[in-house]
Every structure is written in structure tokens, then in C-alpha cells.
Amino acid sequence: MKWAVIEFPGSNCDRDAVQAIAAVTGDVVDLVWHQEAALDPYDAIVLPGGFSYGDYLRCGAIARFSPALAGVRAAAAAGKLVLGICNGFQILTESGLLPGALLRNRQLQFRCEVAELEVVQPDSPFTALYQPGEVIRIPIAHGEGRYYAPPATLDELEQGGRVAFRYARDVNGSERRIAGVLNPRGNVLGLMPHPERAVFDWMGSIDGVRLFQSMRAFWQRQSVAAVSASGGSGQRGLG
């Protein structure tokens, strides 16, 4: 499996993501400069955390115009896995690949701490190795992580099984304590917490490991399905 981590000007969790994914999966993980639009060689694309373009306009609002986003859209449309972490989540909402928006934390302050998350949707390409309702510990580090969407959209997300993670405790004022959401097909996930900061014991939690392993397991099943039923899409989105 081949992974791309997109580096925007101002990304600062790009190397963390590369290292974590390489360590967890043993796969090839390339750091890809945002000017690269052709992402065809990659099976999964990660938009890392940071402050792309300084987040001076709105978080992610400028990064969405990067050439790499064309590649990300194409990958998402082709059913490949796209993971947006923190600033990556913000870029995905700004680019319309995920609904809603991330607003300033209700405290109007940055928050860095280990958050408890409830795995709401364990039947997705990103969460299959977690138990239903399992509570995992993943660090958060954001100033603008308050998830917002209109009530109708929130209902739609909940009913469609597209709320992947929920904060066990309100940490930033997010609507319905939502920490991560999926697209309708289930192959695009955005989340504010940082699974790449929870992959070794010394980090205080290894609960991020299974997110990357879930993605890899999904890709493997997909590859097998694609080979055995050539012509079939092999897609398996939300269950």
C-alpha cells in the first residue's frame, strides 16, 4: 500500500504523520508537496495538521485551492481513502468534501490535551478495528476545532452513520460533541484529534494505531476483491 501525506506551506504535522504511518503499517509513505496534482500512484492520501497558509483567512480556506486538492478530489471520487487530520479536516470541509465547518473553540483559546473519544461508527474503512462504543484516548491540539453544521445536516450525519468519533466530554463546544465525520461513501474521514500522536506507549496512548491499521485492512480487502471480481469496484463503504 502506498500513502501520500500532502505538505502545504504551514503544515506542521506532516512529518509526524509520515513517521507514524510508516511505523504502524511498514508501508511506503511519501511526503508530497502541495503543488503536485497527480496523486494516482497513491492508495491513501493524508492531509496533515498544521496551519496551512497561516490559517489567516479561515482555516483551510486557501489550501483548498492547491493543485494537490484536485488529486484529492479525484482520489475520493475513485473510492480511495482520504484522511484529514486537524487542519486537514478543516481543508476537507472548506473544499466541500465533508459537510460543516470548524469554528473557534468556544473557550476562544487553543486546547492541547489528551481527549477521550467514543467510537460512534466502528463499521467504516477507518474504524473497523475498534469496538462499537469503545472509548479511545487521542490528543487534541487546536484553536479552531468546534464542529458546526446546520441541525438538518447534523441529523443527516447521525442517521447516515457518518459521525465517526464523538468527544466523551465537551472539549471545544462542538455540535453534538462531534470529533470526526465521514462522507456518504465512507472513504473520506476528517477528524480534529491527532491519531499520529498516539502510536507508541511513550506517547501515553497507542489508540491511534488501529485507525491506520483499519485503513490498511480495508485496502487489502479492496485489492483482493478487485482481483477476484475484476471490473467490480470492490467498494465497501459504510455498513
Place this chain on the structure above:
Amino acid sequence: MQTNHGAPVTAQGPTPEEVQARRLYRELGLTDDEYDRVVAALGRLPNFLEAGLFGVLWSEHCSYKSSRVHLATFPTRGPQVLQGPGENAGVVDVGGGWAVAFKIESHNHPSAVEPYQGAATGVGGILRDVFTMGARPIALLNSLRFGDLSDEHTRYLFAQVVAGIGGYGNCIGVPTVGGETVFDPVYTRNPLVNAMCVGVLRADRIVRGVAAGTGNPVFVMGARTGRDGIHGATFASAQDPQAKERSAVQVGDPFFGKLLLEATLELLAEGRVVGVQDMGAAGLTSSAAEMASRAGGGMELFLERVPVREAGMTPYEIMLSESQERMLVVVERGGEAAARAVARKWGLDLAEIGRVTDDGCLRLWFHGEQVADVPVRALVDEAPRYQRPQQPPVQPPGAGVPLPPPEADLGEALLNLLSHPNLADKRWVYRQYDWSVRAATYVGPGADAAVVRLPDGSRGVAMSADGNGRYTYLNPRRGGAIAVAEAARNVVCAGGKPLALTNCLNFGNPEKPAVMYQLAEAIAGMSEACLALATPVVSGNVSLYNESGGMDIYPTPVVGMVGVVEDWAHVTPNAFRQAGSAVLLVGPEDPALDGSLYWQLRAGRAAGDAPSLDLTMERRVQDLVRSWIVEGRVRAAHDVSEGGLAVALAEMCIPMGMGVRAQVAAAPVADGVARAGWLFGEGQSRILVEVEQAAAAELLAAAAAAGVPARVLGSTGGDRLWLGDSTQAWLDIPLPRLADTWRKALPQRMRREEGEADAVS
């Protein structure tokens, strides 16, 4: 338009004769004597621009003219030192082919006026000092001083400084892993904001700020030059922060700083860069002069080529601007294309503005006209050095202060201390800092020292920032020594081996003999401790004129200590882990309350002498505890510092909710004052360790053999903090009450600043 002295002049502005006759040099920061020295050095009258160059480079901030003779006495050598003071940052060898570059710097005066930007640009500046050495920044720390939080303006300063530190560090993606925040009314009108950065590099790849190689091109890379921050350096050397202009404070752009960081490291990796320096205080003037000085050469600059933010900027403004996020880069002739490619990738301006010369002069041109021609040596090396007069106090400032009778309930006394913002949980602060970005923070904020992994994971760097203004006020020499000893002790407790330090000397007005005495004595005390602990000084910064309304701050030396963690098994927590462990106090027992926070709070002023310190004993205690940690015999270790033994034990209980029953005095003590001394005295060189019960006797014997006093205070377990003597309890508090008091103190004091927003967490 040449004068009869043959000196270059600027098109606009006063003539050299007018600068002299109207004493305009005074506005540029030069005294009459200093002006005469400039005239002698040049052999002619300086023009306005030249006088401005001298004014800023001979300012206290750039020249260290009051402190230099004393700074020269710091021990700076050791086998671990790869780069000592005089560069952008110091560098030490941490083994395995790795080195760390680090430095601490003040941004006190800007933070007093514009706290968010003052603190943010302080962080930006110290980051650039480190990455110009070729090191990738891996950690930030800070040391902060504010007034009393009951004061509304103090709460504003505190909240904004914390936000500014986070605003810059979080965005650029370097974790803020530790530091200290201290509150005392002496800092009300003059807060201290010291920022420290630690970076990692291969030991054989150090880059220095030299402009070498005649004919090599000189570039400015990064932000455009604007009119902001002109005279920031002379501003920092002026006396009253309240009278200082906000316009002299620079504005930071962490996104730009990030681009500059990545571009600089990429450029350095290309191997074609001769030298780099941040355009910090005194901007282009100091970076050009200092780079040329280190190379022993000169530099020629064409100022119209400097990218500017607005039209009509004069050479004077271009030379003295302190616009942030700019670097001066000297590239090998032939390496220009590679440099341009890197700058283009990161979207940065890269302008060739001059070249390296060999005639020892800083020569400035503006649209074909020579506007300044000054010997570099005169600007940098021949800056004045003052042996300013010193005056010891008639009697020590804390002498004769009575101690009011202690509280009837010593448990309440402990809770009062734990709710003092100096000792209370600082989570309110550090939850606003991204301390886990880079995914390499092994031990984050809240520990005795932070520990960060090196890139290959083979080893770690332990780091701590500590200072104590109260001790230094009461006894400057011992206070200076304690700052070094405590920082090293913190590194030892966390499992590191202390290697070297950086320091920031925050003092008052050096023109007052009493302040000069404090500075000289504190430096002498720090030097003694550096020698005793084999931790030389490799970098540092001096901030003087920290006064307002004629009141000087406490003399506050802050020490940033760096050590190496050679084995992950050495990393030691500072909280009790297991029930049934023995709790040992290692080090001399001293129930005196001198210099303690307890006495200050009871008496309403700093009182007594500084706490006791014996440097020979300090070294023995540190070596002994370190040897136990290396042998794997220590479950937890924590040094006894502000608040004394009772607070240290409480701090060990709270994180894991593990109680302790400890005899803080071995023999019965009846007197309340004496009990308070045993509980809250701040005598130095003491470390609490949690060890296996069965090992205690053997460890006590080892301590005796090493000449170190040690005693078993009691054992862990239960859910209460029980402190007393051999016969009686003095206080006995349930842990939830202790934890609640400690955790809520700071958020409660800051609630007014947050209003409803705090309802979330």
C-alpha cells in the same frame, strides 16, 4: 554632497555638524562620551546614519556594555561544548553524533507594552537564533513573571502573553514543553517574558553566523522591511515601559516564520551557505556588522535593493527596522541559483543586497551614493565596556523581618500555599500550548524537566527553565547559584545528565550601583555553581532597565539547563507510582524559613536570607540520585523547591492520587514556627525519591558512604497526605481536597477573563 571631512552623507536629514552641534546623537542613544569615542574611532564626524548605527550597536541591548566585563567570568568550556557564547546559540554534544543548539532570550519590554505580539515575537526570534545554527527546533520553554493576579491589568498581560507564546509556537509547529510562571507584585509594571528554544543537529554540521569569503553575495531572505520596530533595541534599554511606544514593538507572523525555518534548513542542507543570521534586534545593522565581525572582514550593502514594504524609506529606516522574519544569508559565489530555487519553492523574497569585502568596513550605498562607511571593529568589538560602580546594601534587604505567628491549622497553611498561583497547577497555561506537535515529546509540561526525543529515538534531551528573583534579591550571589543548582537538579530528577546552560539575566537599571552589585554578585554565584556542577554557560542574554516608576524588579537570573537522557529507562516521573514504597529525603535537612514563599506571604515581603546552599553537597546529592536512577532503583523523584517539603510531597501525591504518610521531622516538634519551618522551608539540595521498601536500607547506607544525609520519611499508600513528626500528625488532608485546591486555583483567578466561555472546561 561631500563634507570637508570626506564623510558620506545622506541626501536627507541633518549634516554631521548639526548632529554634533545639536547633540542629535543623544536621540540615537549615544551619550556625549560615546559620541566623542565615535568621532575618535572614525577620525571625523559621523553623519546621522552612522551615528545611528553606533547608537544602536552600542546600546545596552546589543553591546552588553554594562554586563560584558562580568559575563566574561562565566565558565564556558567543557568537553561537551561545541559552540560557546558569541554565536546565535550555544551548541553541546549529546552523543551518538547528535548535538543540541539552545538559547534563552528576553522580550520583557515589548511584552509590557503589547503583550501578545511582544511574547510572540520573542518566541519567533529565539527560534531563528537556533535554526540559523543549522539546528531543527524541537522544543520551546519559557520563564514568565507577572504581578499579582488580583490586578486586572496583570490578568490581561498574563492572558495575552500566554496567548502570544501559543500563537507563535503552535502555528510554527514547535512544541512548548516546559517552563515556569511566577507571580509577585514587583513585576506588576515590568513583566518578564523569557523564551528558550532547543534545536537538534548533527554534531559535525554546525553553521555559524559568519560573512566569510571576499566577493560572496549577501542576501536578505524572508519578509519585506518595514517601518516597524525601529529603535526596538534602544527602546529595550530605556527605562519606563509605560512610556514606551507601541510602535516600537514588532509584529510577528508565525506562518512566515515557518516558511523561513523550512527554507533556511533546506538551504543549509544544500551546503552552499557560508553563514546565516537572524535580523533581530537592530535588524540589518547588527546582523551585517556581527557577521562581518566574526569573519574579521567587511561588507558592502546597496540599500535600495532591500525589499521594502512602503515607498520612501530612508537608509536609516532600512538599517534600523526590526521587521520580523528576515534573515541575512551569505552564499558561496556560484550557489545563487540553488538559493533562489529554495526561496521560490517556499514563496519567499530573496534579494541580493551586497557582498562580502575584506577591508574591514561596513559600507552602505543608496542609489549610487555612499551613505555610510564605518569600521566593523569600531561598531562591534570596540563598543564601550563599562565597569559601572557597585554598592552593596547597608544591610541585607530581608534582614529583621518578623515572622508572624503561624496558622493554628498547618493543613490550611498548606492549602493556602497550593492555591498560590506560583505553586498551583499550571494546566491553565500549558493547555494553550501545543506541547505534543512533532510527536516527540516524551515528558511534557508539569514535570521537573521536559524530555524530548532526538530524531532517531536513540536518546533524549532533558530541559528545564528556572529562576528565583526572591532569592537573588535577598542574597544575589546565593540566588544566582541556586538558579543554576535548581535547574540542574530538575534535569537530574527527570532522568537526565546536566550538560550545559543558557541564561537570561533580568535586572534593573545598571546605572544604579545597588543594581550593578546584584548583577555582579549573581553572575559570580552562577559561575560558582557552573563550576561545581560542571555545567558551563554556552549562550545567554541580558535584559537591563527592568524598572518602572523608579522601582526595580527583583534581580531575576533565569537558567535554561539542558541535559542528555542516555537511556529511556532513566526517565523518571515526579509523582508517586505505587503503594507501599519507601519515601526518602536525600540531602541536608534545614528547617529555616529564609527566603521562603511562606514567610513572604505571612510577612507581606521577602524575608530572611536566601535559602541555604552548599554547592559541594548539591553536587553529591545530584550525583547520588542520578546513580540510583541509572541503576533503576528510583520509582519517582522530585526536587524540593518553592513551598518546601510539604508542597513537594503534595505535588507527588496529586497526579496519581497516591497518598503518603511522612514524618517531615524525625523528632517531636511542638512549636508552631518550628513546624512551619520543617514543612515550608526552602533549603536547597534536597530531592524526594520513591523507592522499593526493601531497598531503602541499602540506599541509606550508600548515601552515608557518599557523605549525603538521607532519611526515610515514610511510605506511600492510602488517599491522604499525612505529615507530622515521630509522635504526632501536624496535618492530614484527603487527596481530593488537596488536588481540588491545586487544580482550581489558577482557572478561578482567570475566570473573569474568560466569562461564559470557560463553561466548556
